Amino acid sequence: xxxxxxxxxxxxxxxxxxxxxxxxxxxxxxxxxxxxxxxxxxxxxxxxxxxxxxxxxxxxxxxxxxxxxxxxxxxxxxxxxxxxxxxxxxxxxxxxxxxxxxxxxxxxxxxxxxxxxxxxxxxxxxxxxxxxxxxxxxxxxxxxxxxxxxxxxxxxxxxxxxxxxxxxxxxxxxxxxxxxxxxxxxxxxxxxxxxxxxxxxxxxxxxxxxxxxxxxxxxxxxxxxxxxxxxxxxxxxxxxxxxxxxxxxxxxxxxxxxxxxxxxxxxxxxxxxxxxxxxxxxxxxxxxxxxxxxxxxxxxxxxxxxxxxxxxxxxxxxxxxxxxxxxxxxxxxxxxxxxxxxxxxxxxxxxxxxxxxxxxxxxxxxxxxxxxxxxxxxxxxxxxxxxxxxxxxxxxxxxxxxxxxxxxxxxxxxxxxxxxxxxxxxxxxxxxxxxxxxxxxxxxxxxxxxxxxxxxxxxxxxxxxxxxxxxxxxxxxxxxxxxxxxxxxxxxxxxxxxxxxxxxxxxxxxxxxxxxxxxxxxxxxxxxxxxxxxxxxxxxxxxxxxxxxxxxxxxxxxxxxxxxxxxxxxxxxxxxxxxxxxxxxxxxxxxxxxxxxxxxxxxxxxxxxxxxxx
Numbered sequence: 250x251x252x253x254x255x256x257x258x259x260x261x262x263x264x265x266x267x268x269x270x271x272x273x274x275x276x277x278x279x280x281x282x283x284x285x286x287x288x289x290x291x292x293x294x295x296x297x298x299x300x301x302x303x304x305x306x307x308x309x310x311x312x313x314x315x316x317x318x319x320x321x322x323x324x325x326x327x328x329x330x331x332x333x334x335x336x337x338x339x340x341x342x343x344x345x346x347x348x349x350x351x352x353x354x355x356x357x358x359x360x361x362x363x364x365x366x367x368x369x370x371x372x373x374x375x376x377x378x379x380x381x382x383x384x385x386x387x388x389x390x391x392x393x394x395x396x397x398x399x400x401x402x403x404x405x406x407x408x409x410x411x412x413x414x415x416x417x418x419x420x421x422x423x424x425x426x427x428x429x430x431x432x433x434x435x436x437x438x439x440x441x442x443x444x445x446x447x448x449x450x451x452x453x454x455x456x457x458x459x460x461x462x463x464x465x466x467x468x469x470x471x472x473x474x475x476x477x478x479x480x481x482x483x484x485x486x487x488x489x490x491x492x493x494x495x496x497x498x499x500x501x502x503x504x505x506x507x508x509x510x511x512x513x514x515x516x517x518x519x520x521x522x523x524x525x526x527x528x529x530x531x532x533x534x535x536x537x538x539x540x541x542x543x544x545x546x547x548x549x550x551x552x553x554x555x556x557x558x559x560x561x562x563x564x565x566x567x568x569x570x571x572x573x574x575x576x577x578x579x580x581x582x583x584x585x586x587x588x589x590x591x592x593x594x595x596x597x598x599x600x601x602x603x604x605x606x607x608x609x610x611x612x613x614x615x616x617x618x619x620x621x622x623x624x625x626x627x628x629x630x631x632x633x634x635x636x637x638x639x640x641x642x643x644x645x646x647x648x649x650x651x652x653x654x655x656x657x658x659x660x661x662x663x664x665x666x667x668x669x670x671x672x673x674x675x676x677x678x679x680x681x682x683x684x685x686x687x688x689x690x691x692x693x694x695x696x697x698x699x700x701x702x703x704x705x706x707x708x709x710x711x712x713x714x715x716x717x718x719x720x721x722x723x724x725x726x727x728x729x730x731x732x733x734x735x736x737x738x739x740x741x742x743x744x745x746x747x748x749x750x751x752x753x754x755x756x757x758x759x760x761x762x763x764x765x766x767x768x769x770x771x772x773x774x775x776x777x778x779x780x781x782x783x784x785x786x787x788x789x790x791x792x793x794x795x796x797x798x799x800x801x802x803x804x805x806x807x808x809x810x811x812x813x814x815x816x817x818x819x820x821x822x823x824x825x826x827x828x829x830x831x832x833x834x835x836x837x838x839x840x841x842x843x844x845x846x847x848x849x850x851x852x853x854x855x856x857x858x859x860x861x862x863x
Contacts, residue, residue, distance in 0.1 A: 324435055325451030326414055328481035330428060330442075332490045333525075333716060339418050339428050339442070341435075345397025346413035347388040353407030354379050360405055364388070367396045379407075391415050422548040424493050425557035426529035427714075429662070430546065439559050441714070443662050445484060448718065454478030483719030487523035492516065492835055496526040499830045500809070501552035504532040507814035507823050509792075511543055513562040514827065515697050516835060517806045519797065522701065522710035522731040525805070525835075529562040530555050535813070539780060540789075565663035567690040568791050568810070571775025571863040572627045572757075572820070574686030576699060578636045579624055579748065581647035583741045587638040590621045590744050596631040603677035607633060607685075610774075610862035621748045621851060625756030627772065627861035629685045636684035641675060644683060650736045651699040651709065653691050658711045658732070667691040685863045686775055697808040699736075700771070700795045703749070704803035707742035709734050747848065750800045754850040757861045760825035761796055763833045765843035769803075770796020770828070772820035774862040777813070789813050790862075794824035798832055799844050807832050821858035 327341035347368055354360055357379040361372040368375070368389050378386050390413050392400070401410040416431045429440020436450065437443035455475040500512045509532060516526040531543040534554040545556035560566075582588045597615050599608035609629050623631030636644060648654065654669040668690040670679055682688045694712055702709040711731040718726045749769035752758045757772040773793040776785040793810045797803040809824040809831075817823060 323412055323454040323456050323478050324414065325453055325478035326480040327416065327431070327435065328449040328451065328483040328719065330449075330484045330486065331719065332486055332488045332493075333523075334489070335485070336490050337419050338424060338486065338488070338490070339416060341414040341416050343394055344390060344413050344415045345392040345394060345400070346390045346411045347392055347397070347400065348409045348411065349379055349386045349388055350384055350407040350409070351379050351381050351386060352384050355406065360408065363403065363405060364400070364408070367400050368392055420490060420494075422546070422550050422557055423490065423497065424488060424527070425546050425548065426559070426561045427488070427527050429559075440561060440662060441484065441486075444660065449481045449484065451481030452479040480721045482721070485716045485719055485725060487518075487525060487714055487716055488527070489525045489838075492831075492838060493526040493528070495834050496831050497528045497530065497550050498552065499827050500528050500811075501530055501550050501555040503811060503823065503827050504530060504555055505534075505552055507811065507816045508532070508535060509811045509814040509823070510535045510537060510540070511558065511562060511566075511812040512810065512827075513566070513693055514809045514831065515563050515693060515807065516831065517697055517701055517712065519701055519704045519803045519806055520710070521713060522698075523713045523716070526831075527561065527563055527714075529558045529560075531558050535815075539786070540777070540813075541780075560663050561661065562810075563693045564657075564659065564661040565665060565692070567665055567667050567692055568812075569687055569689070569775045569778060569863075570691050570696055571686040571773035571791065571793065572629075572861040573696055573700075573771050573773035573793050573795050574689065574691070575624065575627070575632050575684060576703065576745070576749075576771060577647050577651060577653075578632055578639060578644065578684040579620070580651070580703070580737050580741060580745060581639045581643050582620075582635050583744055584647070584737045585639060585643055588620045588635055590619065590748050592620045593617050594620070594623060594631050594634050596623065596628055596634065598630070600630055600633065600681070602633065602681040605678040605681070607681045610860045611857060621751055624748050624771075625751040625851070626856035627752075627757050629681075629863060632684045633681040636680055641672070641680060644680075645671065648683075648689070650734075651695075651702060652711075653689065653695050653699070655695075657694055657698065659694070659714055661714075664694075665692060667695060686773065687863060693808055693810050696793075696795055696810075697806055700797065700808070701806040702736040703742050703745045703769075704797040704806050705742075706739040707735060707737045709736040746800055746803075749796065750848050751851045753796065753800075754848070756856045757819075757821040757858050758794060758796070758825050760821055760858070761794060761829050761832075763798065763829060763836065766798050766833075766836055766841075767800035767844045767848060768796055768798045768832070769800035770794055770825075772825060772858075772861045774818055774820045774859075776863065788818075790818040792818060792820040792823035794820050794828045796828060796832075798836060799841065800848070801844075804839065804841050805832065805835055807835075818862075819858050820861060 330339040361375040364375055365372040397410050429442035430438055432438040437446040454477045457473040457475050496514050500514050504512050511531045513529045531545050532555050544559040596618050598612055654667050656666050670688050710733045713731045715728050746769050752771055753761050753768045758770050761768050761770050775791045777789040779786050791812050792814050795808040797806040807828055809827045811823050814823045
């Protein structure tokens with residue numbers, strides 16, 4: 250047996266060699282199959298990638314983007330409100346809204362220290378806000394734009410800066426009851442801000458941001474403006490800011506000195522019906538009692554305890570007007586020719602009318618009074634005797650002609666037309682009650698409208714609050730003039746002017762006298778009904794005075810109503826002094842010449858301030 254020499258190939262049989270070749274061929278074939286398989290898989294993957302990235306790329310890109318992309322509405326800058334001279338009463342100041350997503354904040358102590366100098370809070374105050382773990386914390390909505398841009402440029406993790414605005418009244422609380430306010434979302438919530446919300450608000454814009462599920466922008470992402478916001482239009486009011494301030498201060502001081510609950514005052518341009526001042530105040534030091542709370546804005550007008558009401562009482566408050574309503578009876582009687590200013594009447598102290606007893610405020614024996622003296626002394630019985638000559642139908646018609654029981658056209662939020670008796674609800678005793686300002690509930694704005702008709706030579710002119718709208722470029726679009734209609738003839742108006750002058754010269758309104766000017770007006774001291782009952786609240790009265798000046802050529806009409814004065818209750822003692830102070834200022838403010846010819850007091854006529862109670 251031979252031994253193989255090293256390095257010499259081992260001898261293999263033909264059978265063995267065929268086996269090796271067969272295996273190699275088998276493995277080579279499997280390798281080719283595997284390579285083909287890998288190739289097919291790769292081809293499928295490439296095809297799928299082409300489908301996803303090329304054919305369906307837009308679709309999947311949109312889906313992925315939409316998972317983090319959010320369209321955010323951006324509020325428009327709210328339009329400003331101006332007075333008649335262009336002085337700003339309410340304005341929206343652009344600000345930056347700073348929001349924190351505390352889930353993204355990893356180093357709250359460091360970020361609080363970085364934020365503090367810009368947002369106006371100490372790091373100690375900010376730190377708890379950055380650790381709330383809520384995902385959405387408003388740090389401030391009043392950061393000025395410059396500091397907002399500085400903060401945004403620092404790209405602090407979890408801190409987002411958005412455009413916002415803050416509503417301000419540069420003149421403080423002046424005219425807030427009229428202007429109203431805005432809520433937390435920036436929409437009007439009361440007053441003119443609410444009434445003209447759509448005009449003032451403008452149209453919101455649209456911004457595209459990349460945000461986390463909690464709504465906070467992703468770090469490093471940019472905001473894209475899809476549609477810019479369109480600023481709201483402004484309002485130019487009829488209000489005269491200096492006169493408004495003087496009116497509010499005089500009224501507030503009277504509320505405090507008489508310990509009254511509320512007060513409202515209106516000053517109107519005779520010819521145009523434009524409201525030059527409108528105050529509506531509440532004395533928070535006085536309990537409302539069964540009349541219910543009087544909501545206020547919580548900001549003092551500068552007189553301790555006196556604040557602006559949320560609901561403007563001049564338009565929303567109904568009350569029995571008392572003796573100021575007697576002008577309905579006198580104007581109807583003069584218009585019908587039933588009386589003249591000098592027509593005499595025999596006036597007792599009291600009378601039975603149907604099932605009720607009516608009497609004058611102060612006892613007196615049977616006396617003879619002219620129609621002018623009846624008005625000057627505010628005789629309830631004398632007024633009833635005049636109403637008896639007019640009759641139910643003419644009285645109710647005159648109530649309508651003077652604007653009572655109807656909307657003024659202002660459409661002020663919460664404005665009410667009042668509550669009036671009519672032919673269907675008429676009781677025989679109403680022939681005495683209605684002429685002296687009972688049974689009907691009216692609003693202060695309706696009372697001044699009626700007296701303004703006298704001042705305007707018998708022509709009723711609707712009240713007006715808006716002079717025009719102000720565009721973003723400052724252009725002003727004027728509103729239409731107030732509608733008018735004849736309430737009575739100029740002759741009747743002139744007779745009433747002279748009769749109402751006697752009220753101020755020798756009647757119940759002597760506290761309204763303004764040296765150098767003739768004044769015409771009427772006082773009222775009306776009981777306040779018990780809510781839900783046919784009785785009156787003991788000791789509760791509305792004291793009022795309404796008048797105009799100069800009496801024979803009137804320029805301004807003014808009404809003052811003071812609710813529940815406690816030191817004295819009479820309109821001539823409480824409301825007339827406010828009229829005197831404010832009207833005196835207004836006449837000089839507008840440069841109205843003093844009266845050259847002064848009407849003389851009617852001889853034999855005198856009245857106590859307390860004689861106008863109804």
